[in-house]
Amino acid sequence: MQSWRGSGLHAALLGIAVCTFAVTVPANAPAAEVDEVQVGFRDGTGKDIDVALERASLERTPPERAPPTADAKYEDPDALRVTAMVPPQAAVPSLGVESLTATGTKLDRIPEIALESVTCPPLAPARFRCFATVPLRFVVDEIDRAHPVVEARSLRAEVGGAIVVLSKGRKLQTLRVAGPRNSPVGPIPRLRATLRPFVLRNVPGGGPAIGGNDAGAMAQLRTELALASAVWGQCGVTFGPAQALDVRVIDPPPPHLVAFGDDMGLPASGGEVRVRIDGREVTLNTRPRESADRAAREFAAVASRAGFMAVVSPNARIGPGAMGSVDVSLRRKSGQLASAELVNTTDSTLSVRVGAVDFSDGLQHFGDMDSMAGTLEERTLIKALDDGDPTTIELIVIPQFAGGGRIGESFIQSDLSSVRNVVLLDRAGVRARRSSLTLAHELGHVLMNVPGHPDDYGIDTPTLLMDSDASDASPFGPRRLTIDECARVVRESGPRAKIPLLVEWPLGPLKEPPRIKPARIPMRDTASPSTPVGGQ
Structure with missing residues (x-):
């Protein structure tokens, strides 16, 4: 000077x-x-x-x-x-x-x-x-x-x-x-992820999962997002100004999802499947040895002829499954979700189920064998909110998971399913705040595209954010990210990744960035491994 x-x-x-x-x-x-x-x-x-x-x-x-x-x-x-x-x-x-x-x-x-x-x-x-x-x-x-x-x-x-x-x-x-000045991938610049945050109501028209009312829910989730963004700043990652995020408080979706082959993915033996959609009954005749995928697409065509839009999305094969199940999400021509009801099925091997979201007993969560696809209830919730863009991350806050013991979970890209880049968080996960930083932890699974935890197969380090069981609100709690984890985030989700969840955000003048456009739930899914049928 x-x-x-x-x-x-x-x-x-x-x-x-x-x-x-x-x-x-x-x-x-x-x-x-x-x-x-x-x-x-x-x-x-x-x-x-x-x-x-x-x-x-x-x-x-x-x-x-x-x-x-x-x-x-x-x-x-x-x-x-x-x-x-x-x-x-x-x-x-x-x-x-x-x-x-x-x-x-x-x-x-x-x-x-x-x-x-x-x-x-x-x-x-x-x-x-x-x-x-x-x-x-x-x-x-x-x-x-x-x-x-x-x-x-x-x-x-x-x-x-x-x-x-x-x-x-x-x-x-x-x-x-x-970001860090030195890493295995070189200096890490400022990177930005796009999140679509939702807070579910306990019942249609009822109170939200957190916050007491809609305004409180939005404020509380923005506070949680600001904390998660600060933690991920260790790797140069930000989610943008929390007040600019379009947090939406919504009702649980209706039973819009018809799942074929859930869970084992067995082929058809032949029979009749009858489903009532918004009060109108449609019938599908299955043939012997017909796959769940073929049956789902034929059902989508039947629903389309009945005047509905049908989005077909395959799921990853679960551990004990013969093949993967296939879901059909039903919508009206206006884009609103339709309500489906299974009337009857005479096929003895092809499982056909209609998914429903009911928070009265908690959300049924996945286990070790079906984590790659998620449960039918989880898929019914997630696919109702999917925007069809694999480069965005859906964040969904629910009242609670079924059975207790779980406060957050995530779906990642490498599972090769139509459900990916999604974080589910319940009110206990929000309440935990700095003791476990649940939101930041679950986002880590998505950004690093990794299902496990470092202490699952290595040394237990309770100061690491991705530790599986640490709980401590002090500076020595689970809040640290290693330089190798930062490098993995860049490789798996950075601007040059196969599915870039992060984009470089150049350091411009110190001023307020433009607000993010409000989230929109589209009429059809066009950018994920799902196929829309009908609704022209």
Whole structure:
């Protein structure tokens, strides 16, 4: 920072390196005072950060004591020291640090942070003196911020925001915040996922699963989304401003889904299937050895001739199944879900069932054998909300799961089913908040495209977000993401992935981004492995 003051005039240059330049001062100008200070950032290896090209990153390690000296190296990959290089005649500056959100709002501040003398780098100008602060930790929330071991050197920050170094109210240096600077896939920029959040009512027209009323439900889920977004900022991932997300409070869907071959996927023996759709009965005649897929598509054609739209979607084969089951979602020509009722079936081997969502006994969840397809009740709920876009993530909050013991679950891409990139969360999962970070954890399964947990097949590390059983609201609870997990997210869901759930969100000016368009449930499914029939 170069500044010149004289007779009430002030000129300043903000740069990223020490350089030489000339200032012409009029002969009759009063005496001027020139201060020259270079302010920067240094990582744990002693490398100075290029603020024009590199970014700060959010803390991924639990709190630990600072290194004993300002020259000592440290292992924390995310903490940064603030450095100051001053000429012999200049006073040691008094520095403070503050963080800004992605919209430019002040988020946190350390009013004053001590400088210690350190060895200058080899290319520093002669006789300059060099100073550095303790390593500063840029953390995701107040839980990390307030731990007594690191409170004096911790600063809340968010992806897309900035770290600003100040002296007596003047800005000396700015460093933007993105993903990790070093990873197996290189520097990770700011990445954005698109979520479609829903809160289900307990019964049609009843109260929502959380929040007490519609406004409370939307506010509570946005708070949960903001927390999950902050946690995933460790990998440079954000879900955008929580207040811009279009949270919808909706009724449970009607019994619109007719499942063929559920669960075992056995072929037909031949017979008659009669289904009543919105009071109108339709009949399908099955043939011996006909597959569930063939029967489902023929039924869709029958429903289409009766004046309904039918969306056919195959499911992954479950563990004990012979083949996968196939679902047919029925809609009116207006796009609204129709109601189906199974009247009778005389086929002895082809299972035909109509799915219904009833929260009075909790949502029937999948087990180990059918996790790749989900239960009929889960599919009935999820396929009623599917937008047909595999690059979006559906988040559905329900009152409760059946049987207790489960507070969240997810469906991932690698199961090769028509149900994918979906997170189900019940009110207990929301209530758990920071003790287990259930929403952030379940989103991790989707973003990393992995069904298991690191402690299922490796060392149990309770500080990891993806730990299967840890529950602790302290900074040592399940909230950390490893650099390998961040790299996997980029490979599996990044902009170059087969199904890119994340898009790069360039760091523009610190201002409010445009609001996300409201979620829309389309009349037909065109981008997922589902086939619409009829309804022209």
